[in-house]
Amino acid sequence: MKNLASELYRKSHGNCAQAVAMAWHSKTSQGANLSKELVRCGRGQAPAGLCGALYALHRIAGPENAEHLTGSFAKASGGHTTCKDIRAAKTMPCIECVEVAASLLDKHSQNS
8 A cells, every 4th residue: 555655646646645545545445535535635734734644544544543653653754743843854755754654554454
């Protein structure tokens, strides 16, 4: 799923959040309309300024898993979870945020 999400993002098939959601839908056939709902969640526009890829991860995995997944994402991003902070710290480019979120989602779905 990581590679598909990365490819979708690189080919501009939506923003970071949409790329994660579209890869999820491709793998599971779930969340067909989610990518449309996430159209305004890229470039720091997700609620609370979260990284869009992380926000998509939250939406798909559910609120009961958000804290654990956020911790794993933050570990990969140098402790950051907002788009603004990740960009300012230059710890991960957006494509890597998409890849990390998709990988975490894939691992989460295998453990569920």
